[in-house]
Amino acid sequence: MTIPAEIDTPEIIIDRDVLQRNIDRMATAVQAKGLHLRPHVKTHKVPEIAEMQLAAGATGLTVATLGEAEVFAEHGAKDIFIAYPLWVGPRQAERLQRLAAKARIAVGLDSREAAETMAASLGDAVGEIEVLLEIDSGHHRSGIAPDAAVDVAHAAARAGLRVTGIFTFPGHSYAPGMPLKAADEERLALGEAADLLTAAGFPITHVSGGSTPTATLTGNSGATEVRPGVYVFGDAQQLELDRCAAEDIALTVAATVVSRHEGTDLIPRRVILDSGSKILGGDRPGWATGFGRLLDHPEARISALSEHHATVVWPAEATLPALGDRLRVVPNHVCIAMNLVDEVTVISGGEIVARWQVAARGRNK
Amino acid sequence: MTIPAEIDTPEIIIDRDVLQRNIDRMATAVQAKGLHLRPHVKTHKVPEIAEMQLAAGATGLTVATLGEAEVFAEHGAKDIFIAYPLWVGPRQAERLQRLAAKARIAVGLDSREAAETMAASLGDAVGEIEVLLEIDSGHHRSGIAPDAAVDVAHAAARAGLRVTGIFTFPGHSYAPGMPLKAADEERLALGEAADLLTAAGFPITHVSGGSTPTATLTGNSGATEVRPGVYVFGDAQQLELDRCAAEDIALTVAATVVSRHEGTDLIPRRVILDSGSKILGGDRPGWATGFGRLLDHPEARISALSEHHATVVWPAEATLPALGDRLRVVPNHVCIAMNLVDEVTVISGGEIVARWQVAARGRNK
Numbered sequence: 222m223t224i225p226a227e228i229d230t231p232e233i234i235i236d237r238d239v240l241q242r243n244i245d246r247m248a249t250a251v252q253a254k255g256l257h258l259r260p261h262v263k264t265h266k267v268p269e270i271a272e273m274q275l276a277a278g279a280t281g282l283t284v285a286t287l288g289e290a291e292v293f294a295e296h297g298a299k300d301i302f303i304a305y306p307l308w309v310g311p312r313q314a315e316r317l318q319r320l321a322a323k324a325r326i327a328v329g330l331d332s333r334e335a336a337e338t339m340a341a342s343l344g345d346a347v348g349e350i351e352v353l354l355e356i357d358s359g360h361h362r363s364g365i366a367p368d369a370a371v372d373v374a375h376a377a378a379r380a381g382l383r384v385t386g387i388f389t390f391p392g393h394s395y396a397p398g399m400p401l402k403a404a405d406e407e408r409l410a411l412g413e414a415a416d417l418l419t420a421a422g423f424p425i426t427h428v429s430g431g432s433t434p435t436a437t438l439t440g441n442s443g444a445t446e447v448r449p450g451v452y453v454f455g456d457a458q459q460l461e462l463d464r465c466a467a468e469d470i471a472l473t474v475a476a477t478v479v480s481r482h483e484g485t486d487l488i489p490r491r492v493i494l495d496s497g498s499k500i501l502g503g504d505r506p507g508w509a510t511g512f513g514r515l516l517d518h519p520e521a522r523i524s525a526l527s528e529h530h531a532t533v534v535w536p537a538e539a540t541l542p543a544l545g546d547r548l549r550v551v552p553n554h555v556c557i558a559m560n561l562v563d564e565v566t567v568i569s570g571g572e573i574v575a576r577w578q579v580a581a582r583g584r585n586k
Numbered sequence: 587m588t589i590p591a592e593i594d595t596p597e598i599i600i601d602r603d604v605l606q607r608n609i610d611r612m613a614t615a616v617q618a619k620g621l622h623l624r625p626h627v628k629t630h631k632v633p634e635i636a637e638m639q640l641a642a643g644a645t646g647l648t649v650a651t652l653g654e655a656e657v658f659a660e661h662g663a664k665d666i667f668i669a670y671p672l673w674v675g676p677r678q679a680e681r682l683q684r685l686a687a688k689a690r691i692a693v694g695l696d697s698r699e700a701a702e703t704m705a706a707s708l709g710d711a712v713g714e715i716e717v718l719l720e721i722d723s724g725h726h727r728s729g730i731a732p733d734a735a736v737d738v739a740h741a742a743a744r745a746g747l748r749v750t751g752i753f754t755f756p757g758h759s760y761a762p763g764m765p766l767k768a769a770d771e772e773r774l775a776l777g778e779a780a781d782l783l784t785a786a787g788f789p790i791t792h793v794s795g796g797s798t799p800t801a802t803l804t805g806n807s808g809a810t811e812v813r814p815g816v817y818v819f820g821d822a823q824q825l826e827l828d829r830c831a832a833e834d835i836a837l838t839v840a841a842t843v844v845s846r847h848e849g850t851d852l853i854p855r856r857v858i859l860d861s862g863s864k865i866l867g868g869d870r871p872g873w874a875t876g877f878g879r880l881l882d883h884p885e886a887r888i889s890a891l892s893e894h895h896a897t898v899v900w901p902a903e904a905t906l907p908a909l910g911d912r913l914r915v916v917p918n919h920v921c922i923a924m925n926l927v928d929e930v931t932v933i934s935g936g937e938i939v940a941r942w943q944v945a946a947r948g949r950n951k
Contacts, residue, residue, distance in 0.1 A: 229677060229951050263893060285894045305894060306844045308860070308910055312594060331845050334909040355845075362895050363845035363858045392892065479671045480696050480720075480728035493728045495673070499925055500950050503869045527757065528628060528921060529650045529670060529950070530727050544699040545673055556893060560864055561925070563948055583928055585865050585894070586594050 224547045225566075225573050230477040231496040233558060233565040234549070237574060239471035240453055241273065247452045248277040259283050259302060259429065261450030264556045266581035267565070268296035270453060281325070283448040287316050288584025294323045296580070302429070304388055304448060306331045306355055306363045307339070314342035317350055327351035327427070329388060331365050333376035340380035347381040353388045353427055354418075358410035359403060360392035367413035371421045378423075386427025387414050388448075394435045397462060397508050404435040408444075415443050456555035457514040458506065472565075473516055473549035474500050474558065476531065481544050489524065489534045492542055496550050497529040502557030509553055516549040518542075523550070589912045590931075590938050595842040596861040598923060598930040599914075602939060604836035605818055606638065612817045613642040624648050624667060624794065626815030629921045631946035632930070633661035635818060646690070648813040652681050653949025659688045661945070667794070669753055669813060671696045671720055671728045672704070679707035682715055692716035692792070694753065696730050698741035705745035712746040718753045718792055719783075723775035724768065725757035732778035736786045743788075751792025752779050753813075759800045762827060762873050769800040773809070780808050821920035822879040823871065837930075838881055838914035839865050839923065841896065846909050854889065854899045857907055861915045862894040867922030874918055881914040883907075888915070 228234070251258040257280040262271050271282055271293055281300030284290045290301045301320070306329045307313060320326045330336055330352040340347045354373055357364030365373060374384045389410055394403035407430045418425050431447025451458075454472035455465035476496035484490030501513050503526060511523035512531065520539050525532040531550065535541050542548060552558035559565070560582055567575040593599070616623040622645040627636050636647055636658055646665030649655045655666050666685070671694045672678060685691045695701055695717040705712045719738055722729035730738060739749045754776055759768030772795045783790050796812025816823075819837035820830035841861035849855030866878050868891060876888040877896065885904050890897040896915065900906050907913060917923035924930070925947055932940040 231950050306858070308842050308844045332909055335844070338910060357853075361853050361856075362890070362892060362897055477673050479673045479700070488722075488726050491726075493671070495951070498869070498922065499948075503867060503919075503922065504863070525727070527727060528925075532727055544697055545703060554868075557863065557868065560893075561948060562950075583864075583926060585596050585927070586860070 222549070222571055224475045224549065225568065225571070227573060228475050228566060230475045230547060231500045232475045233500070233562050234473055234475050235454070235565050235567050235577070236471050237567050237569045239469065240270070243453050243455065243469060243471055244273050244277050247449060248279065251447055252278065256444060257446035259446045259448050260453070261304070261448050262293060262581070263289060264450035265453055265559055266579045267577045268293065268580050269577050271296065271298060274453070280446065286584055286586055287313060288586055289581045290320055290326065291316065292581040292584060294320055298324055300325045302353065303328045304390070305329050306335060308335060309339035309342050311342050314339070314344070314346070317343065318346045321346070321349040325351070327353055327385065329353055329355045330373065330377060331355040331363050333373055336373065336377040336380050336382055340382055348383060350382070351385045352377055352382050353386040353429060354384065354414070356387050356389040356410050356414045358389040358391050359406040360390060362390070362392060364389060367410050367417065370414040371417050374418055374421065374423050384423055386425055386429060387411060387418065388429035391430065391432055391435050394432050395458060395462070395506065400435050400462070400464065407435060412443050451555055454555045457551045457553045458509065460514060460551065461509055467516060470516060470551050472555055472558070473551055476548055476550050478542050478544050478546045478548065481541060483541065490537065490541065491532055491534050494531040494533060494548060494550065495529060496531050498526045499528045500558060500561055501526060501531065501550060501552045502554055502561065504554040504557055513553050514551045516551050518548065587914070587936055589840045589914065590933065590936070592938060593840050593931060595840045595912060596865045597840045598865070598927050599838055599840050600819070600930050600932050600942070601836050602932050602934045604834065605635070608818050608820065608834060608836055609638050609642050612814060613644065616812055617643065621809060622811035624811045624813050625818070626669070626813045627658060627946070628654060629815035630818055630924055631944045632942050633658065633945055634942050636661070636663065639818070645811065651949055651951055652678060653951055654946045655685055655691065656681065657946040657949060659685050663689055665690045667692045667718065668694065669755070670694050671700060673700060674704035674707050676707050679704070679709070679711070682708065683711045686711070686714040690716070692718055692750065694718055694720045695738065695742060696720040696728050698738055701738065701742040701745050701747055705747055713748060715747070716750045717742055717747050718751040718794060719749065719779070721752050721754040721775050721779045723754040723756050724771040725755060727755070727757060729754060732775050732782065735779040736782050739783055739786065739788050749788055751790055751794060752776060752783065753794035756795065756797055756800050759797050760823060760827070760871065765800055765827070765829065772800060777808050816920055819920045822916045822918045823874065825879060825916065826874055832881060835881060835916055837920055837923070838916055841913055841915050843907050843909050843911045843913065846906060848906065855902065855906065856897055856899045859896040859898060859913060859915065860894060861896050863891045864893045865923060865926055866891060866896065866915060866917045867919055867926060869919040869922055878918050879916045881916050883913065
């Protein structure tokens, strides 16, 4: 694909046709497993994309913050899960109540203290918000061990909260060889917690798991829904983990070669692109080959990233791009890239068809 | 310092008193070296801070993009250097001309091709823009070797551009033990290029160097100005490189403990803060101890960062903070953190005194 001439770089470009295909494929795969799909919209933060996901059969949306929930509720979402152990003081409680007037709202919870604080802040509105307990399935971030779930559920219930489910994020699936192992651990942890809670008399209707690497591996586990996010766009991490192919990449950063150096024995042969960490994001897991990939040049490696420079080293046998050439860069972690821009260019069949606002960008609280 | 109760987290807080002290200290140190100070405002992107820098004696401003130049020119800056090898097509040339009507504008250049393209795009306006050649002093990003400067200068002059100086970015100074070595290499590279250009008849009036780690080490080198950025705030990188002290940190992210785990033999003892990579930025050089530091808890380490979670591990002998506690986090790379938010809270004497817009946030092109 040639980058349309109207576009100044660096710019995020979304291929709407690939996006639609990714949305449909995940919807079909999750449905075939008998699961509900509740995509995590922190990946894109764009109401138009959430509409495409809901139109393809998503049951509801997942967000990470109150601010994201507010943006999507304002755009008509009717069922939102804030998959985060919120600390709810009086100001957060007011916002939750306003949200609950527009949509079904569930929030994450992983401690007695958070339950009691949330309930006290909500006061008479305590029954309007559902809570899902966060279970640690091996990522060791937030979340409690499955055998601690009943205690927290009792504390939440005593405080007046409605415990309707459990969730986990198998974040340790984002590494080579890990998706299957993480999906297994997710299955075991959710199963154990659900069994214990059911035995203790809690009616568990939502059992929620599934990152993009594990979403289609989950199932046969008592899970009722999955929450993948990145699948809409794909990114260099998913590509290098073999969880998507180059033709599934729906989002690239259009970039220009601004500096070019044939190199010497001591100095790398390289070009510099104007797509730095301020548009690609600086994420680089240890197993990644670099700070992103070039979609049309699998042989190149992004060896370093400054704020406005990507240093791309090129093997000796391949021709270095020319100064002024425009290339498509795949970010390592697409959620971070989207959070850096206020709007994106949408193409279809190689033509610009829309500009979308990243409406929930920067809504960190 | 207690985080003011009005603040919801995560939120960037700037201590105006520390900021003013940092600005004054650098201005004095650079003046004592007989150099001009042209601070890089990509660090903060805030017109109010640029005004403080200019009031303290800065000669002009440095920016990385046309968009940043436009924001600061609109706010009255009269002398702006775009320290970047811009690729100037017709649209960029129009923007440069509009800028040149408001301020002295200089741009970076590191190739014959960029010079010819820029000159062709500027047309009759070619004389309105100054260019500074970028010299590679060892960072091996953009920039040419000192002995290649004369060729590029001749090409630029033939195309009608006014070559008035040279610049370098000693980015390899951002590592332990490197500031002195990088400052030496910067001195040698700038000196060699300036001598060659002067001998070839180019009147070199601007010789520009100096990152925050090297700014006060530069000098006695024929340099005429330095362009530090990070010094206004300090950050965890500068702290761990010993280039600033804890009391020099002017910017922190206020964060709340949302999850707390005493851990086991196999699972880390940790708290989770709501300050993830979407407000701290994901930068982590290999030599850093983690993804940022806790200003009031030097014993803690940020071992992992997700978009909305910071995993903070705590040594066995220290008490874990309580759920709901609010802590101050120092980002690893403060330029990245500022680029993630649209406004920041400013305090003085522990009281909120202002909200500043991050006016040039996201102006990547």
